[in-house]
Amino acid sequence: MPLSGDDWWRDAAIYQVYVRSFADADGDGTGDLAGVRARLPYLAELGVDALWFNPWYLSPMADGGYDVADYRAVDPAFGSLDEAEKLISEARDLGLRTLVDIVPNHVSDQHPWFRAALADPDAAERDLFHFRPGRGPDGAEPPNGWTSEFGGPAWTRTTDPDGTPGDWYLHLFAAGQPDLNWARAEVREEHEDVLRFWFARGAAGVRVDSAALLCKDPALPDLVDGAPHPYVDRDELHEVYRGWRAVADEFGGVLVGELWLPDTERFVRYLRPDELHTAFNFDFLACPWDAARLRASVDMTLAAHAPVGAPATWVLCNHDVTRTVTRYGRADTGFDFAAKRFDTPTDLALGTRRARAAALLSLALPGSVYLYQGEELGLPEAAVPPDRIEDPMHFRSGGVDPGRDGCRVPLPWDGDERHYGFGEGAAPWLPQPADWAPYAAARQAGDPASTLSLYREALRVRRTEPGFAGGAFRWLDAPDGVLAFARGDGLTCLVNLTTDAVRLPGSGELLLASGPLDEDGGLPADTAVWLRAG
Template sequence: MPHSGHDWWRDAAIYQVYVRSFADADGDGTGDLAGVRARLPYLAELGVDALWFNPWYLSPMADGGYDVADYRAVDPAFGTLDEAEKLISEARELGLRTIVDIVPNHISDRHPWFRAALADPDAEERALFHFRPGRGPDGAEPPNGWTSEFGGPAWTRTVNPDGTPGDWYLHLFTARQPDLNWARTEVRKEHEDVLRFWFERGAAGVRIDSAALLCKDPALPDLADGEPHPYVDRDELHDVYRAWRAVADEYDGVLIGELWLPDTDRFVRYLRPDELHTAFNFDFLACPWDAARLRASVDLTLAAHAPVGAPATWVLCNHDVTRTVTRYGRTDSGFDFAAKRFDTPTDLALGTRRARAAALLSLALPGSVYLYQGEELGLPEAAVPPDRIEDPMHFRSGGVDPGRDGCRVPLPWEGARPPYGFGEGAEPWLPQPADWAPYAAARQGDDPESMLSLYRAALRVRRGEPGFGGGDFRWLDAPDGVLAFARGEGLSCLVNLSPQPVDLPAPCGLLLASGPLDDAGRLPQDTAAWLRSA
């Protein structure tokens, strides 16, 4: 099903829907597609252009749905394939395109391919994974020293049908997510067919999970200084995405990569005209609230994308990282997975001011922007009780890392106490804090000063001002600690990270501000403004 129109993805505002925590229509405690369908008018009123859905496929949920057992089936906890098709269609009628999440590096250990591979050491399906004999006496040591992205070894030993120890299999994530062997034609053809399956059902784009990890050095060597990485950013991966691009182009579909690569020259190779359309900007996401570092991140991003003609993307948080208002309220306002700990001191008032300013900053930059559900409500990271944590990242860290469940707690929609309109019936799958009533969408919708009202206003202005989309960008002179840049004809953005209030340039008109000006009409610390020259 082709999608007509301009290259909408170049300057789109895209809303990330974590279905399990968005809205629960059947009252079983888990968000579902029917819940999303009921809330589509809310998303349309918010003013976004597209919805990106985390995996809704059949899955045992060992890693929040990123362990897929069947890419062509919707998990019963979320609904049915028919409901997914209705959701895509109904969203499109409201002007909202749909982006689905594909997880190509690994599948669930319940997938038929892997079940067949485990059942018989001589099964043809074994070639679709990375099975290897162990090292050391009796093969008791893993084939190499690779570690999982979630901590611990990246290998698990199998048991043969007769009960004897067998070969080991590779899993860069949990043991229940075996890595696929992308050297095999069957693996490549299957994923190209999956792309067609969802494009045929109206999906406008595909977000590619762990996009840099698919291809492995066939020798599976240990990591060595000075040598190409054995499984990150392998050159042969570009052939995979060229084939995917050919499929996407049949449907005017968009490919969006999750690429955590520090080398910008390597990063932008994936954005060449015959590969991915866009990729997530994790440098900006992880950047602390510091004017010089934010400016450097913007410069680096724009400079890297320019030679390949790809649009930059801007994102402040997602389902994997600490929520923005919490992160910006900490002494270390950057983000690093390794640094996450329980009970980190946080000033939420400070974090909220900064998050409001960051919203205007990110929405004013050239390119597309991603908004994670609840960000428009200013939700903080929730402290999930240890006995309710489900994230494998927590358990594989030995309980040191609080994991990612704190940013995945179900949304508050209305009311004074849990479940805040998320659903009626069973308790939500993750507990909601007792003090979240002020964050409820209904309450914020009636407050012109709320975070929700700010996002609605900003997205409305952004959509109505072409200069904020594909217009020119240039830095303006500004005091230390202040970011100032011009967009298109007569538009500018001013973000004050300095301790002193700053004057607005004259003559100008104030389009929108993240907070009130002071009594002298100046922009206070941790506040942003959009301006139009008079």
Template structure:
């Protein structure tokens, strides 16, 4: 009787998993050349096993000119030499699995690199142009873009080629968008999925999952257009149904990067024959406010209930300001449009809140994604302007600090060169002078560190089970939730200390209780009834 239950839990691992995001370039440098690589990841697998995570999500490790951190893919079946080899990726997948850790790879279906063979042939005038969105320009001599669409990175979404045609790129000019109305594009991606599933990956993260399909007329966009000419088109769902059939052949799972404000539209991607999960960005961008966080949690669970999908909780990733820094600012939410240099930050306050947020998110039903360095309490780093590589910075005219501040190479060993990231060359992005204070080896010896908190929380998390949550009565500014197992989480976002609910055991707190045994402001606790 117990064996099928264990088998089912193993099959449904993704519904409750703790997934650790690895940004390979900045995780660990195995050969000392200043760039993180697969050898570095393999050397740190014991650390990840001790952390207790169930799976690793790797941002793209494919062959790439790195104009957008690897999201400009030149070959989906090859590992970039900066990171290693395909054989090494296969070893990494196998070695992680031996430690009970599954692998999720990142597929980028909206666009490819301008160095991809298809696009190079398209530029040469070949029939491959049909695989992209090439159009004549407007104006007397075709000197104006075909429409007024804007790039996600700023500036126009069109670039003119030497022969006068224009091609579409919703991101950087080096990332031409694919034409998903062409059967060859669909077939190629299904083949790529099979390629990686056959190498042992357990899942796929789908980049920019709501942007693939464009209105074939490519009309100008006006605010409020319905349907949108390139966001959340209904035709997308047929793509993901075909992908789901591929995944089901291998027992693989999908997590989609779906930025949509409409919860009902968002949930459509998670119907039983489409994607398995999608990132919960409304929770990630939510300010540190008890009422708004509770509303986001309730809205998420309510939207997903009809389609039977689990929630996916995430506090930060490789694209957004690190949690410690964001929570230490006057505006604790996140919006790409408001990022700016020199925003005042109280890191002690942000760290206290980030610790509490970790316990809150890990107590919720569903899966949780932890971005590398989050478990070390790393803040956003200030990158000297001349060292910023993110195209968002350049295309904003230098006003947007970009995303490099959350991508700085990790500190592993406090007393080693480059804080143990790699010993021969300076890292590809500069580490702040105080990075050794956050080093993993130093935190591992400190029971009060952020790393120790994450290790203990992930170890205890199964006590919460996978059932629903019930909100308990609590003062304004306090979130108190119970799970069917008898585990409770209380997070105090109010100014006054909060009494703990009746309990038999105090499991874990994000910070010390006060002298009266109450929960101070910006502190969370786990309890058993």
């Protein structure tokens, strides 16, 4: 597929690559850039437009690479900067653009700035973070009551070089991820320079991690009901992203925000023409398998984006949330971090039917769509043995939350090879389930009924049918529990979320179905179709 158009991102299909779990070329058990390069033809054949890579930077891996020690270096576990440049170039030759992940809220505690800040209580680098004296006798209590996104206090006390207890530092995530002070010009200048660094190496865009958390109330007050939030969605953020947009515009780059904000009016402020280009749609991702709820989410999303002219995005899962097949096979089909528990009963057959239907739903909606690696294989969440879990969310929950490793287990490529073809040497960094051979890409590639074949055909039709271009969209009359909408040039998508089959319209060509139709041509429960008007 040739690359064309400066606004490619408005209706792109973007594939998320979690490098550590994608493909292992050097046999050490960890996925790497060489593994991705070897699998680029697979991604091109899949039919996506771009690849978004989770952080591949130098990192001690306290949080899967989201603790960055050097934004301009590739971690040796993944390869080298030269290899990253080759990957970006080779992907582009195959018609695939590259988006890199920038983590601006925090750095690793191994970052040179933070190491300098710890080495000397009077170091200028301390101003680049949030160091504060503690409260209570001898400063033994955290400066405020903020809690970490991973559970527990958001503060850790330091030890001064002479061995005495020192100040506390803020970390909204793990203790190894100290928050940066975005009130400092040095922090803003450094990140704008990092953007230039990667755009100059061919990156087509940037995904902005935790995009709403950067700026803090300088007083660092406790959270008070009714008062402005001290660190979420601060107005000062918009100045930051206007600066980023100016840099992106220099290179024709795209900015994609990770924004978990329930207030849609506040959310779309980040998508004004001089700020971010797009942002992830977490309302749709977390929505349960319910026709009314999904329709309301689609309506809200399209209505919110319309005034600023930004395209909507559609996401079913990513590296942080329970895989779609598993989530849709449970009694509670929504997603909430606080509700994750071990051994939740799951009907994988039901979840797979629904996930296949959801694929056609999301790919038919106007805007861009993000696919998480393995989603095209219909992978379920893996049950990682507790003694193999690495995710800090699990440990900071006291072992109650299973964490996010279950959606990060290395991919199965060939059901007949060792480690399912992920790598030929050491065992994968997370154990693969013993029953994953049927999910392997090589097995699914030759099966027209497989989930991989469904995604390949859906992405082909989405790209070649003119009706899927642009933003034309309208709901059609349908029975309760059925979603039906039209796109341009007579294209229709129907999704049956009831428990019984429903009749299809009397005329129209069947372009694609997520599962077999009934013997009389009816649309079964938990099945979706694309039709072209006859």
